[in-house]
Amino acid sequence: MILPAAHEIEIQRMLDPSEIFDQSSPNYQRETHCWAAQKDQHPAIVLRPKSLPALQSVLRYLYASDLDFAVRSGGVGSSSARDVVLSMGAFDGFDFDRERATVVLGAGQLWGDVDRKMAALAPGYATVGARYPFVGVGGSILSGGFSWLSHEYGLCSDPKNLLDAQVVLFDGRVVWASQEPELLWALRGGCGNFGGEPFEINSRN
Ligand SMILES: Cc1cc2nc3c(=O)[nH]c(=O)nc-3n(C[C@H](O)[C@H](O)[C@H](O)COP(=O)(O)OP(=O)(O)OC[C@H]3O[C@@H](n4cnc5c(N)ncnc54)[C@H](O)[C@@H]3O)c2cc1C
Structure with a gap:
């Protein structure tokens, strides 16, 4: 992660490691790829919560923080942010x-x-x-x-x-x-x- 250490610690406390992708993760590209390439802000990390409680905690945290974040479903609207992409990808019910x-x-x-x-x-x-x-x-x-x-x-x-x-x-x-x-x-x-x-x-x- 390239986020300030305090954010890193809090995020790791809230989510399982399998729900956090940094730029070296093989899943990073799939979760950040934008339809319009110029809109890609190359976020520091992707958070992909797998459960509703995890989504609730992380959204509450991001909203109260100074981090730049964006919610993303399919990526065709080129949703991106500098710090965190919050992927809804695990919500596939x-x-x-x-x-x-x-x-x-x-x-x-x-x-x-x-x-x-x-x-x-x-x-x-x-x-x-x-x-x-x-x-x-x-x-x-x-x-x-x-x-x-x-x-x-x-x-x-x-x-x-x-x-x-x-x-x-x-x-x-x-x-x-x-x-x-x-x-x-x-x-x-x-x-x-x-x-x-x-x-x-x-x-x-
Ligand atoms: C080639 C092309 C074809 C298209 N064809 C169609 C079509 O046939 N019919 C049609 O209706 N539209 C079409 N669109 C437009 C498309 O519906 C929009 O671009 C839409 O925003 C894409 O949604 P997404 O989830 O894939 O994108 P994303 O980039 O993931 O999201 C787009 C926006 O919605 C927000 N968002 C996404 N999911 C959530 C969520 N769960 N909660 C809160 N905010 C969320 C994001 O933050 C972002 O602001 C097309 C677009 C393109 C480029």
Whole structure:
């Protein structure tokens, strides 16, 4: 790490070593690569928490610190920062409810992963997701989300498609956005850093 030692010690206390990638890690490139190369700020480290409690602790810490950090899902929006990239990559859940025809998705995966899981676990159903498989779930929903299905069903983040989102707030508290209607409103295209994980999405057959 090339962070001040006090930050280094705190971060190592909060996360498992397998959740921290420095510039020498083989995973560093995958977690920092930006669609627009000029946006890459070559962050000192990548933090990739694997659990909700770990994400809560680290977000609370980063927000209160003087570190420059960015949250990242797929990287197609070229999310980057000088000090820390907070990767959502480990949040790759897919939980399909056939009765309600809804799916709860982890924000850190790509739409191509979602489509593959949908074909395997919920054949005949589809989500209003981004058009290209390499686009991240997190950033695309937060920026509205255009789908091949949008002409018929609207944007990914429209109320009939994005039903709810679990959000880690700046102080580490977790809420479902439907409990805070203005937050859910802001998530529907408010763009990056209105964070959500996971998203509950309407799926259609
Ligand atoms: C070639 C190309 C094709 C595209 N095609 C489509 C398309 O078909 N449909 C469409 O809707 N859009 C499309 N987009 C736009 C794309 O949806 C946006 O660039 C989106 O921001 C990418 O999301 P990401 O998660 O991959 O990017 P990231 O770079 O990871 O994130 C983008 C922004 O969202 C924030 N963010 C990401 N995840 C979270 C989270 N969980 N919590 C809080 N903040 C978060 C980041 O901090 C950053 O500000 C395309 C873009 C490109 C370059």
